[in-house]
Amino acid sequence: MGRILIIDDEVALVLLLTDELQSKGHEVLAAYDGNEGVRLAASEPDLVILDIMMPGMNGFEVCRSIRDRVSCPIIFLSARQSEADRVRGLTLGGDDYVIKPFGLRELLARIEANLRREERSRQKPQQQSRLRFGKLELSLKERLVSVAGEPVALTRREYEITELLALHGGQVFSREHIYEKVWGYDAEGDASTVVEHVKKIRAKLAAADPSGDYISTVWGIGYKWTNP
Incomplete structure (x- = not known):
């Protein structure tokens, strides 16, 4: 309850x-x-x-x-x-x-x-507790993202999108696939909201690490995690 x-x-x-x-x-x-x-x-x-x-x-x-x-x-x-x-x-x-x-x-x-x-x-079982990509680290247990040891203030949905992409580095996810994975199959919404969430994630990560480029756009398809 x-x-x-x-x-x-x-x-x-x-x-x-x-x-x-x-x-x-x-x-x-x-x-x-x-x-x-x-x-x-x-x-x-x-x-x-x-x-x-x-x-x-x-x-x-x-x-x-x-x-x-x-x-x-x-x-x-x-x-x-x-x-x-x-x-x-x-x-x-x-x-x-x-x-x-x-x-x-x-x-x-x-x-x-x-x-x-x-x-x-x-x-959900976590196979590993932390993921590291250059200066960026995901703590899967605490559901936190940090850059050079400083936490990045992501919302719940922003974190879940980041984790999904980071756990499958190099794999391309369409907006619809991300929406289904993060919001659920029975959610009544629009996959276009994924675009706005990714924009915010990129802005926050860029502010924390201007040299990093963690999420790439695959034009006409979707997004993928790029290991720096």
């Missing part, structure tokens, strides 16, 4: 989800605005359910604020149905995007699926 943080200004919805999740044995924390949600995110939840359209700090702003400090799955809830909104949410670090109105059973199934995927990720 997990600790689930709900951030939504619809009181009736929060109470309904709280009852349903507690009946399944989950611990539930509730916040009715973005600022309170950011504060409660420090409690290390196992999953966050995040509304987008809230007064004050909206869900996109909350996600941006907590994503570097919270590695758990984030499920966006929103009445905004455009592809641009879905891509924005996933690019900011969301793991799933559910459109209101939604079926309660579907949402509960998505919550359980994300929790299971997170648990499998934590239990």
